[in-house]
Amino acid sequence: MICENVIYTQKTLAERYRISIAALQRWYPYAGIVKPRKRGGYFDGTTVEIAGIFYVAIKIRRLTCEEYLQQVIPAGGLDAYLKKVNDVTLYDFLSKHISNEEKNNPIVQAVIRRIERNEAYQQSGRDFAGVA
Amino acid sequence: MKHINKVAETLQVSPDVVRTCCRLLDLALQPNDTLDETVEQQLIQLKETASREDMSLEEAAQHLIAMRDRKSEVGEHKFDKREYIKQRFGVDPEQASPDSFVGILYRDADRGIQLGELRHKVVLESSTLALEEFVFHGSSLFAEDNTSVPPGYDEAQERINSRIDNDFFGKVNWGEEIHPLLVGTSIPQPRQLKSSQPKTGQSPKK
Numbered sequence: 053m054i055c056e057n058v059i060y061t062q063k064t065l066a067e068r069y070r071i072s073i074a075a076l077q078r079w080y081p082y083a084g085i086v087k088p089r090k091r092g093g094y095f096d097g098t099t100v101e102i103a104g105i106f107y108v109a110i111k112i113r114r115l116t117c118e119e120y121l122q123q124v125i126p127a128g129g130l131d132a133y134l135k136k137v138n139d140v141t142l143y144d145f146l147s148k149h150i151s152n153e154e155k156n157n158p159i160v161q162a163v164i165r166r167i168e169r170n171e172a173y174q175q176s177g178r179d180f181a182g183v184a
Numbered sequence: 185m186k187h188i189n190k191v192a193e194t195l196q197v198s199p200d201v202v203r204t205c206c207r208l209l210d211l212a213l214q215p216n217d218t219l220d221e222t223v224e225q226q227l228i229q230l231k232e233t234a235s236r237e238d239m240s241l242e243e244a245a246q247h248l249i250a251m252r253d254r255k256s257e258v259g260e261h262k263f264d265k266r267e268y269i270k271q272r273f274g275v276d277p278e279q280a281s282p283d284s285f286v287g288i289l290y291r292d293a294d295r296g297i298q299l300g301e302l303r304h305k306v307v308l309e310s311s312t313l314a315l316e317e318f319v320f321h322g323s324s325l326f327a328e329d330n331t332s333v334p335p336g337y338d339e340a341q342e343r344i345n346s347r348i349d350n351d352f353f354g355k356v357n358w359g360e361e362i363h364p365l366l367v368g369t370s371i372p373q374p375r376q377l378k379s380s381q382p383k384t385g386q387s388p389k390k
Contacts, residue, residue, distance in 0.1 A: 084190050126197050129193050135266070
């Protein structure tokens with residue numbers, strides 16, 4: 053599971069979230085997903101990340117789509133929103149405050165790993181800057 | 185290419201606000217709800233200004249529009265002889281009979297405009313000629329047929345130069361030897377440029 057598949061079409065992404073393509077398409081205006089131009093085209097990497105965050109927001113944090121649009125985005129993203137509203141970071145929320153079953157959800161896992169990767173990257177960056 | 189929601193997230197406003205701003209400022213929002221990078225940069229700049237001035241993004245957009253309008257008003261201000269006569273004499277010259285005072289003035293305005301254009305050309309041409317004179321002969325001020333030098337000019341210039349020499353250069357401790365930085369160079373390089381301009385730059389000692 054170290055190397056995860058990030059190349060998704062609308063069909064495979066919908067399968068990943070276990071929803072229909074039509075349901076996935078209903079997310080687009082809320083999540084801010086740019087649809088691939090061609091049928092069977094692939095999403096770009098950042099779009100998949102956005103979709104993952106949106107999934108966590110509505111399924112795990114149980115926000116409505118409207119709430120996501122009206123509150124999460126103006127707050128500056130899910131991490132900032134959780135800090136503001138629940139006083140936890142997204143990482144703490146996913147790693148400490150949800151049930152084990154939800155924790156084992158592959159999408160939650162992927163989001164956690166991505167945050168860890170980013171933090172590791174930022175820390176090493178900071179150390180490097182400190183040495184230089 | 186970024187989705188409008190992502191840009192909204194960066195700007196920390198709701199996507200509707202971004203939409204409104206794009207509409208107000210005529211920024212291109214693609215049909216699939218994405219924004220170009222240039223548009224995104226413009227919005228970010230707007231946001232930076234807005235937060236510096238402590239106002240919302242929409243308010244900042246309104247301000248920007250107001251500023252644009254003002255600018256275009258100033259830019260479009262042109263001399264209009266009809267408006268001018270109307271403002272000066274309180275009579276619309278187009279309505280006034282052609283042999284009335286205002287009517288005659290109105291016709292004279294054309295000559296005034298011609299004269300203005302001519303003056304503009306004369307200023308341009310004479311400044312070009314003066315520059316040419318200056319470039320090729322060092323100083324146009326001493327050109328033979330130049331009548332623009334007022335009487336007493338030479339004396340004043342002389343006075344200024346002697347003051348510079350005495351009050352400024354005179355007070356500098358030059359020492360008797362050549363300045364160490366000048367040792368390597370063969371002597372009067374900087375003077376060559378000024379050699380045709382004998383009134384200035386008389387350095388007192390070599």
